[in-house]
Amino acid sequence: MPESKPSVLFVCVHNVGHSQMAAAFLTHLSEGRVEVRSTGSAPADVVNSAAVEAMAEVGIDMSAETPKVLTTEAVQASDVVITMGCADTCPVFPGKTYLDWKLDDPAGQGVDAVRPIRDEFQRRIRGLLEDLYIQPRF
Numbered sequence: 001m002p003e004s005k006p007s008v009l010f011v012c013v014h015n016v017g018h019s020q021m022a023a024a025f026l027t028h029l030s031e032g033r034v035e036v037r038s039t040g041s042a043p044a045d046v047v048n049s050a051a052v053e054a055m056a057e058v059g060i061d062m063s064a065e066t067p068k069v070l071t072t073e074a075v076q077a078s079d080v081v082i083t084m085g086c087a088d089t090c091p092v093f094p095g096k097t098y099l100d101w102k103l104d105d106p107a108g109q110g111v112d113a114v115r116p117i118r119d120e121f122q123r124r125i126r127g128l129l130e131d132l133y134i135q136p137r138f
Contacts, residue, residue, distance in 0.1 A: 015040025043067035
């Protein structure tokens with residue numbers, strides 16, 4: 001792992017649920033010790049309201065987040081690239097770590113269906129922090 005602050009990019013198709021929740025957890029649990037980006041291969045207009053509500057339940061505010069488009073520059077600037085259902089659209093560069101996380105899609109789901117997805121993200125983010133040798137917040 002590089003000596004500088006590690007950088008992680010989360011990529012999903014619309015950048016409204018999966019990648020937003022993962023990025024929010026990593027930002028929260030790393031307490032600024034990881035540079036975090038979240039993008040979509042075909043971003044929508046607004047973040048999924050059920051995802052925002054589910055994250056608020058665990059004390060993480062995603063209400064100001066907006067979907068962002070995947071760029072080659074974002075991939076180049078990241079040490080770890082985590083895709084969720086769009087790995088084929090992500091450019092590949094040598095020296096990067098690529099992971100593909102398969103989880104249920106929160107799109108069109110109510111908050112009850114999003115909670116288990118949220119909880120799985122929290123578990124995976126804690127594991128990612130261990131891999132990056134960073135002690136997660138509480």
